[in-house]
Each structure stands twice: as structure tokens, then as C-alpha cells.
Amino acid sequence: MNLIPVTDAGDTRLDPFRHLRDADLLRAHGLFVAEGRLVVERVLADPRFVFEALLLNRASLEALRHALPGRIGGAAVFECPTQAFESITGFNIHRGCLALVRRLPAIPWQEAVVCARLILVLEGVTNADNVGAVFRNAAAFGAGAVLLSPTCCDPLYRKAIRTSMGHVLRVPFARVEPWPDAVIDLRTAGFTVAALSPHETAITLDAFAAAHRSEPLALLVGAEGSGLTDAAARIADLRVRIPMAPGIDSLNLAVATGIALSRLR
Numbered sequence: 001m002n003l004i005p006v007t008d009a010g011d012t013r014l015d016p017f018r019h020l021r022d023a024d025l026l027r028a029h030g031l032f033v034a035e036g037r038l039v040v041e042r043v044l045a046d047p048r049f050v051f052e053a054l055l056l057n058r059a060s061l062e063a064l065r066h067a068l069p070g071r072i073g074g075a076a077v078f079e080c081p082t083q084a085f086e087s088i089t090g091f092n093i094h095r096g097c098l099a100l101v102r103r104l105p106a107i108p109w110q111e112a113v114v115c116a117r118l119i120l121v122l123e124g125v126t127n128a129d130n131v132g133a134v135f136r137n138a139a140a141f142g143a144g145a146v147l148l149s150p151t152c153c154d155p156l157y158r159k160a161i162r163t164s165m166g167h168v169l170r171v172p173f174a175r176v177e178p179w180p181d182a183v184i185d186l187r188t189a190g191f192t193v194a195a196l197s198p199h200e201t202a203i204t205l206d207a208f209a210a211a212h213r214s215e216p217l218a219l220l221v222g223a224e225g226s227g228l229t230d231a232a233a234r235i236a237d238l239r240v241r242i243p244m245a246p247g248i249d250s251l252n253l254a255v256a257t258g259i260a261l262s263r264l265r
Helices: 012-019 023-028 037-044 058-067 082-089 128-140 158-163 183-188 205-212 230-235 253-264
Strands: 002-005 031-035 051-056 076-079 097-102 118-123 145-148 173-175 192-196 217-222 238-241
Touching: 012 051, 012 076, 012 082, 012 097, 023 031, 031 037, 031 158, 037 058, 037 097, 051 058, 051 082, 058 076, 118 128, 118 253, 128 145, 128 158, 128 253, 183 192, 183 217, 183 230, 192 205, 192 230, 192 253, 205 238, 205 253, 217 230, 217 253
Parallel strands: 002 076, 051 076, 118 145, 118 217, 145 173, 192 217, 192 238
Antiparallel strands: 031 097, 051 097
């Protein structure tokens, strides 16, 4: 293991960790950031991923030491004090555990859904916490894939990965283009496409589940506030709603997808 103790936060060998806020730059270099021991452990456990470098405090190094040999190849492992993380990265990483990891090649959506019976399709969801929570829900309730419109937040954005507890690295995902016309191909592939909607004329979730649970299902979900565009909603086979108490018009996106998946699994 190429372990490098660091005492100077200005050490130029740490330069790759100074641009973690620049998501576009990381993506251009084919990298994503794994943050926190749980997420890094999950990356270490998956042989598909290749490490570029790790930045660990002493506690994280000791906690992960058993998993590092044989998995990190020639990647440098920098050990530095926890208090130096903020000056290196530009923000407070109190977990003391970061890894720069190579992205896997993007896959076509047809490959992502090939073995799936229940999938989520997101339109225009730009909030990283919501995207991460959707993947956590997908993993918890057995969704086989998450498909995203071109305007959705990158699932491998640092905050999305952290919120998902690393499940964006486990649940297959792909971009769908052209949007929304390509959603029609999901129907051709055998999926019943249901648009999640608060509209009172939509079929209730329980009624939909009772009638369609045995079919391959694609749940189409729009961003909080704006919801689905008319163009995307028109492609759906039907609209589905979660019944709520009078006076409540909507749920947080993560909550809504969790409820829906739990009933449809």
C-alpha cells in the first residue's frame, strides 16, 4: 500500500483534492468523490471501481486498513490530520475520509432495465439530496433501475452519493434521450408507465398496485414544485396518486417515491 503521511496542507501532491466543489471538472476527468467510511467501504467492496487516490485521517485509515490491500492498486493513500481537511478541500469534511474514484462507463437505458421489473424514471430532479434519497429508496424496495432525464442532477455528485448511503453505486442508472420521446420505448419494452401525480382524477396507488403489480412497472416522477411536464405526463399510460389528508397537496419527492415503491414492490 502506497501510504503517504502528510503534515503540510499545502503539499502539491494533494492538489487533486482541492477541486471537489467543481463537479464539472471531476466529471470531465472521469472521477467521482466517495465521502465517509460507509460509502468508501462500499466502493472498496465492489471490484468494478478503480481508485485514483484516498485522503484519510488516522481513525479512517485504521478502520479501512483491512480492506485496502489488493483493492487500491497504485493509488496513493494520504494520511493527514482531520483539521487539515478543510484547508485542503475548501469545506469541512468532519468524517475524515475521502476517495477519488474512476467513473464506470455510461450505459444505455435499455441495458440498465434489462432485468428490472420495477423502475423509477425521474424528470428534471436537480436537487442532489432528492436524487440520492431516490436511489436509497430504490435499493430498499427492490427497484431494478433509475432512469433520468438529461436535466436531472448527476447521481455521482458527491452529495447525492452521500445521501444515498452509496446506493447510487449499486442501483443501475442511465440517462434517457431524447427526452421525453424515448419514454415511449419503455412501453414498447413491456413496461406500464405510471405518472405519479397529486391530481384527484388519478387512480389511487393501492388500486393501481392491485391491478398492475404483476406487470413490469415504470414510475414516472417529476421535480418538487413543478412536477412533470405535460409532454412527459402525456406519454404515461395512466396517472397514479398517493391519497392524502384534506388540505395537503403534495409530499416531498423522496417520501413519495418511498411510499410508492413500498406498495409496488
